[in-house]
Amino acid sequence: MILGKALRRSLETVRFVTPVKFWSSKGLARSVYRDVEQNFGMLAPPVALHSPAPEVMAASWLLLRETMVASWRASRSAKEVVASVVSVNNTCPYCVAVHGATLNGLLRDPTAIAIAEHRFDEIPDPDLLAIGNWVRTGKSPQAPPLPLDQAPELIGVAVTFEYYNRMVNVFLDESPLPSHVPARMRGTMMRLLSVLMRGPATRHHEPGASLDLLPGPAPDPGGLEWAGGAPHIAEAFARATAVINAAGERSVPDSVRQLVTERLAGWNGEPMGLTREWLTDAEAVLPPEARPAGRIALLTAFASHQVTQADVDGFRGVHADDRRLVEVAAWAGLAAARHRLAPIAASYRSGSGS
Numbered sequence: 522m523i524l525g526k527a528l529r530r531s532l533e534t535v536r537f538v539t540p541v542k543f544w545s546s547k548g549l550a551r552s553v554y555r556d557v558e559q560n561f562g563m564l565a566p567p568v569a570l571h572s573p574a575p576e577v578m579a580a581s582w583l584l585l586r587e588t589m590v591a592s593w594r595a596s597r598s599a600k601e602v603v604a605s606v607v608s609v610n611n612t613c614p615y616c617v618a619v620h621g622a623t624l625n626g627l628l629r630d631p632t633a634i635a636i637a638e639h640r641f642d643e644i645p646d647p648d649l650l651a652i653g654n655w656v657r658t659g660k661s662p663q664a665p666p667l668p669l670d671q672a673p674e675l676i677g678v679a680v681t682f683e684y685y686n687r688m689v690n691v692f693l694d695e696s697p698l699p700s701h702v703p704a705r706m707r708g709t710m711m712r713l714l715s716v717l718m719r720g721p722a723t724r725h726h727e728p729g730a731s732l733d734l735l736p737g738p739a740p741d742p743g744g745l746e747w748a749g750g751a752p753h754i755a756e757a758f759a760r761a762t763a764v765i766n767a768a769g770e771r772s773v774p775d776s777v778r779q780l781v782t783e784r785l786a787g788w789n790g791e792p793m794g795l796t797r798e799w800l801t802d803a804e805a806v807l808p809p810e811a812r813p814a815g816r817i818a819l820l821t822a823f824a825s826h827q828v829t830q831a832d833v834d835g836f837r838g839v840h841a842d843d844r845r846l847v848e849v850a851a852w853a854g855l856a857a858a859r860h861r862l863a864p865i866a867a868s869y870r871s872g873s874g875s
Contacts, residue, residue, distance in 0.1 A: 538843040541572040573843035580761035587757035588677035595671040606656035613686035614695040626719030659868040673751035683858035690825035729753035769852030774811040818853035
């Protein structure tokens, strides 16, 4: 009960926007909330932070549910390893903690701590070690690290967490536990979280069961050849991409979308560095009225951990509502994740560097 109360209160730590509370949700937001609780055993803040934009929240949930949660060919442990390593690569402490807790509940071995502390040679399962090395470096001792019929799930999870890491870094604190939890209780609470996450993670979840949250079939956005063996994943990406692209057209100025797309085309995924000189140079080409949205979009795509209150205040000076802030960040986050998709998919098949 203590853990459940703490996790419910964790919605209060969402930054910059006010998530819709469960008891005041309705329509699509209520449907997504119920689906998340049924599949995860709790209302996950990384999904709920999208709630000011219900269609975008449904899109983000489809990506997560149909890649990570749905039961198909790959084990949940393999998918949690992918999520954990992507989150380490992207410096997303919140996601590392949550998915490390799930791995601890599933495996009860050193895998989660080995990933979190970059000690990959201590992962005891050779298949999980190969998966971890593939995600960490773009290479694997065996190519692919698991059979190709598992590629849609593992690649899908990797791309999904390229998206979620960015949104979590912008809108959530570093820990899934609220700040009021005393330091002496945090270790115990994280062990309890492992127990809580284990139950839903070991159940069967029917593939495609959440697709009807969004209209379909959706047009193929291109680049989904890797998902051909898992129609529920291909359709989830198609529907989610259509919704988030529409949100981008609605909320992101044309000049910003063009700038982010152009800069992504020349980006190899390397960190942008500790300063924000790159941001100053990038946004200089934008018209002044587009710069507040441009700053949020560029930071979300390239350096999500650098978003500050001042950046959001600048955006609020032009665009006051939570929905638009979520839509700008979501469009940029998915654009960056889809840019990372091609090298992720290629490295899975070949075992060569991306």
